[in-house]
Amino acid sequence: MKDDIPVLDDPAGAVDSPAGDASDRDYVNSLARGLEVIKVFTRRTPKMTLSEVAQATGMTRATVRRFLLTLVREGYVDTNGKHFNLRPKILELGFSALSSMDIWDVAQPIMNELSEKLQESCFAAVLDHDSVIYVARATSNRRVNVGINIGSRVPAHCVSTGRVLLAALPPDLLHHYLDEMTLTKFTPNTITSKVQLRGLIDEVRLQGWSIVDQELEVGLRSLSVPVRDGQGKIVAALNVCCPSMRITPEEMRTRVLAETQAASNQITRALQM
Missing domain, CATH: 3.30.450.40 (GAF domain)
Known part of the structure; x- marks a missing residue:
């Protein structure tokens, strides 16, 4: 069950924060990194392992794991235990933008x-x-x-x-x-x-x-x-x-x-x- 997936707490901006971002108090680094994880899934790479996502984003495996498991729990990503892929629910984000x-x-x-x-x-x-x-x-x-x-x-x-x-x-x-x-x-x-x-x-x-x-x-x-x-x-x-x-x-x-x-x-x- 997805509710059994352990998701570690990660304060906004605390994950792999690049130098210089700390000076911008309105910049939520963890949100930006989460969006980067979503964007690595494309038509050519619809399914990826944790290591592949980490390599594509330049983040650590531990960081990527937290983002992916959060997306799984929220219903935006699916996993078979090894590979991850986007679920149709991700389209809601685009639909919301277009409708507004x-x-x-x-x-x-x-x-x-x-x-x-x-x-x-x-x-x-x-x-x-x-x-x-x-x-x-x-x-x-x-x-x-x-x-x-x-x-x-x-x-x-x-x-x-x-x-x-x-x-x-x-x-x-x-x-x-x-x-x-x-x-x-x-x-x-x-x-x-x-x-x-x-x-x-x-x-x-x-x-x-x-x-x-x-x-x-x-x-x-x-x-x-x-x-x-x-x-x-x-x-x-x-x-x-x-x-x-x-x-x-x-x-x-x-x-x-x-x-x-x-x-x-x-x-x-x-x-x-």
Whole structure:
């Protein structure tokens, strides 16, 4: 029985405390060491002996033994007497962290990775009446990035984020939106026919993504996909925006679309945990 496992008392900070840590009164060294023990278990090393954990962490066998037996008693680690391995309960630690995060805390690192992978600017936007508001952004290492700032507001009818978010509206709200709004023409490409715009929005709803080519600004092409929360509701649009001279429409429909959809799915999966 796990309750029979002897666990030695170990005051916080008293285990293998490295020089210099004692000067930081807020640093709990034993907690940090315990986390190091947990992190040595990976896909490549799912089961380890006490000696292997000690070698991987640089701690003594006695120290590692105390941490491992504590984790066993708390249900985070299992052992057959020789090898140790993490139990599914360890996932609760990650789930607790994710559940306490705002959606944009979860999305930001994923957007950063998407921007780095595509070497283009990425944004997230939400719908606000007849406009979209950009609420998150990630820029690439290129010298020239699209200059949209967090908090920027643009008309929803002429951007891909807007069409993705409009496509998520119930039919009655979409009808009201189209009935009340004025479709301002910003470039020769801007759609100003409500019938045509409704058709494009219906198409976006069916295919699950939108590409808008130079309708807000000449030389600017963008692609957007929906972002869903943990319950599957569309709460935002994830967007990749780039100069039209840099990426062709065909590249947008293939490579960029695939990577952006993968990033959106990753955000949703994280929010479902």
